[in-house]
Amino acid sequence: MKQETISIYIVEDDAVYSAVLGHFLSLNPDFKVKKFFTAKEFLAALPDKPDIVTLDYTLPDSNGDQLLAKVKEVSPATKVIIISGQEDIKIAIDLFKKGANDYIVKDADTQERLWLSINQLRENIALKKEVANLQQEVQSKYNFQNAIIGNSYPLKSVFALMEKAASTNITVSITGETGTGKDLVAKAIHFNSDKRKAPFVPVNVAAIPRELLESELFGHEKGAFTGAISRRIGKFEEANNGTLFLDEIGEMDISMQAKLLRVLQEQEITRVGSNELLKINVRIIVATHRNLMDQVKKGKFREDLFYRLLGLPIHLPPLRERGSDIILIAKHFIDKFCTENNLGKKSLDIAAKKKLMLYSFPGNIRELKSVVELASVMSEGEEINETHIQLNSNMNNEINSVTETLTLKQFTSQLIQHYLDTNEYDVLKVAEILDVGKSTIYRMVNNNELKLQRNTDNK
Numbered sequence: 070m071k072q073e074t075i076s077i078y079i080v081e082d083d084a085v086y087s088a089v090l091g092h093f094l095s096l097n098p099d100f101k102v103k104k105f106f107t108a109k110e111f112l113a114a115l116p117d118k119p120d121i122v123t124l125d126y127t128l129p130d131s132n133g134d135q136l137l138a139k140v141k142e143v144s145p146a147t148k149v150i151i152i153s154g155q156e157d158i159k160i161a162i163d164l165f166k167k168g169a170n171d172y173i174v175k176d177a178d179t180q181e182r183l184w185l186s187i188n189q190l191r192e193n194i195a196l197k198k199e200v201a202n203l204q205q206e207v208q209s210k211y212n213f214q215n216a217i218i219g220n221s222y223p224l225k226s227v228f229a230l231m232e233k234a235a236s237t238n239i240t241v242s243i244t245g246e247t248g249t250g251k252d253l254v255a256k257a258i259h260f261n262s263d264k265r266k267a268p269f270v271p272v273n274v275a276a277i278p279r280e281l282l283e284s285e286l287f288g289h290e291k292g293a294f295t296g297a298i299s300r301r302i303g304k305f306e307e308a309n310n311g312t313l314f315l316d317e318i319g320e321m322d323i324s325m326q327a328k329l330l331r332v333l334q335e336q337e338i339t340r341v342g343s344n345e346l347l348k349i350n351v352r353i354i355v356a357t358h359r360n361l362m363d364q365v366k367k368g369k370f371r372e373d374l375f376y377r378l379l380g381l382p383i384h385l386p387p388l389r390e391r392g393s394d395i396i397l398i399a400k401h402f403i404d405k406f407c408t409e410n411n412l413g414k415k416s417l418d419i420a421a422k423k424k425l426m427l428y429s430f431p432g433n434i435r436e437l438k439s440v441v442e443l444a445s446v447m448s449e450g451e452e453i454n455e456t457h458i459q460l461n462s463n464m465n466n467e468i469n470s471v472t473e474t475l476t477l478k479q480f481t482s483q484l485i486q487h488y489l490d491t492n493e494y495d496v497l498k499v500a501e502i503l504d505v506g507k508s509t510i511y512r513m514v515n516n517n518e519l520k521l522q523r524n525t526d527n528k
């Protein structure tokens with residue numbers, strides 16, 4: 070672990086003793102030492118929150134007891150070492166109870182004991198700082214706008230719902246095709262909620278054999294079934310006070326659905342092979358690529374569980390409906406991949422962008438990522454052109470009937486027409502999705518390049 074500088078305040082009215090301690094601790098260049106001779110001077114500097122304070126138990130204007138209480142009030146994370154002229158076990162125990170970290174008697178060994186004590190506390194401080202930094206890192210990694218790239222109209226609605234989800238404990242149900250970011254959205258909600266310091270526990274229901282799911286979720290006691298050689302806690306217990314993310318919930322077996330419903334209603338679980346009820350407090354987020362209502366109609370998903378899990382529904386639109394987000398996300402992946410692989414800076418040329426915009430991306434963002442990473446490898450220079458973009462399946466939606474021989478103007482007009490047709494001819498919405506001015510669209514309508522209503526020729 071990297072050793073960081075730590076600040077130490079010495080509070081001691083005996084000037085000689087203070088100078089000795091100060092000199093001794095300053096031998097370590099990582100220790101930044103300040104000396105205070107009265108409680109008054111020390112209290113004035115306390116808001117700077119030192120890492121460690123050594124307190125002389127008896128000062129002319131206060132005592133160790135009062136100052137310890139003040140430190141705990143103003144700077145609870147500061148570690149306090151009491152240095153006392155006499156050994157009094159009762160006082161020492163009392164001080165420990167009130168939060169002192171060590172109690173050292175002034176004698177021949179004081180300096181060594183102090184050195185040891187400070188080094189132990191220092192490890193603890195460094196660990197706490199590291200945990201705090203990691204927590205901050207994770208939070209900023211899952212900050213909505215950092216983690217989830219895009220500013221299209223449909224994605225902005227998703228952000229608005231995510232804010233609501235993060236500020237409450239409501240159950241969240243996320244739907245969307247494969248690769249649209251369901252997992253990412255679930256994590257971002259957790260790491261922006263007040264449960265962020267507790268665990269985020271993902272369970273992919275589809276990946277666990279049906280007969281093992283119950284013990285995976287609720288845990289089991291030793292000997293509960295063949296192979297249960299020891300007690301094991303389940304995912305619900307692991308996620309206690311945090312978030313349990315049940316991915317692919319639509320794949321859950323109907324008998325297991327009944328057990329899950331009971332647990333959600335009662336907020337308590339029973340480990341397999343036990344009779345003991347354990348209270349749990351878990352935020353639930355579920356995701357599925359299926360239409361759960363259809364599953365209910367087909368009798369494959371319990372209606373009562375469906376409504377119990379629906380909570381705040383968030384639907385993630387497929388990538389092909391996110392307009393120019395395709396290019397933003399592609400750029401993001403190219404920059405990241407090129408930096409990680411020392412490939413220098415690369416960018417997409419116009420034809421490459423056009424090829425990406427025309428494709429329907431059945432694998433959504435996951436597919437876009439692999440397409441542009443491969444393109445970054447294939448391109449020799451700084452530019453990624455259309456020959457580097459290797460698509461995995463044939464273009465299959467109506468927009469893909471556009472031929473490669475179109476001019477940029479014809480292409481633009483067909484692209485906008487496609488979005489008008491699929492967005493109820495809402496000009497403002499389409500202008501926002503495609504990031505063009507609404508006047509551009511109206512101009513093209515006036516020039517008969519675009520239609521603002523459905524074609525009625527075939528009716």
Ligand SMILES: Nc1ncnc2c1ncn2[C@@H]1O[C@H](COP(=O)(O)OP(=O)(O)OP(=O)(O)O)[C@@H](O)[C@H]1O
Binds near residue numbers: 253358
């Ligand atoms: N808007 C986005 N911006 C940047 N990266 C994204 C975005 N959405 C998804 N990703 C990335 O795309 C990949 C697929 O996302 P994710 O696994 O969350 O999708 P999913 O919907 O859960 O897929 P599946 O249903 O197959 O499990 C991940 O690498 C994720 O980080």
